[in-house]
Amino acid sequence: MAASPSSAATERRGIPGAQFVEDVQTYLTQSGLDVSSALAFLQERLQQYKFVEMKLLAQQRDLQAKIPDIEKCLEIVATLEAKKNAGEALIADFEVSEGIYSRARVEDNDSVCLWLGANVMLEYSCEEATDLLQKNLQNAKASLEVLLTDLQFLRDQVTITQVTIARVYNWDVHQRRIRSTASASTDP
């Protein structure tokens, strides 16, 4: 965690950092904004953050679906290799169409075909396939890590902005109250 607000990250991968406000009065004087403009600016920032958050959450869902898929592929390739080494054929029931299954006998396979996306399927030896799948799995997990850190940063900025909005609003209410009691006490 940052030791002082000025050492906090000012932005991360395109996401602007929220400026921490030490003192509301100073903030308003320095930015030259009145209360409603400041609140409007902060609200707009919040909307932008929410928009980016939605995008990141969608990416997270995609990655979280991709990872078990890759793991399933790795399991199948491992099973095929084990069967080959044992000299046995693999008999499996697979889905031909929804609700319809058929039996397959897979014998003596040295290679598997991997779907690479974009209507491309490539044949690999079991070893190469395992390597490629492992690499994809590592990449997916690493991307997920980075994404989660981005989300964390984003959520911190959202919290800072929400707290700032509350403080500016409270400061304004406080100022109005002071002004109204001051004018009430000067009334004859």
Added chain:
Amino acid sequence: MQQGAGSEMVVTWEDQLNINRFSNLNNRFHDLEDEIKAAKERNENLEDASNELILTDEEVVRFQIGDVFAHVPREEVEDRIELMKEETAKNLEKLEEEKESVLAQMAELKKVLYAKFKDSINLEED
């Protein structure tokens, strides 16, 4: 988090960091609850599967690998399921531990934040 009743509330950077940390912990807590629920369900399914295995008298069981059902001898399936059950139990234990830790940290932070802000802050689930 709600605003106070217009009081002069001083928020330091340390307070902000505490609030941020509380928010992170709260999010992590909800994620953990979801993960624990999924892990418990998986545990139950594996239990049911191994119970079914004991009851069946078939020698070859269709065991799901990926999207296909491979014909696997019953003993091997039993071993595999035992392994999966162990893994899930360990995972569940780890998640429960993390949940306890998160709850403890949140309780600490609540004490600190309520002490400073009293009514000006709301840290409860609505």
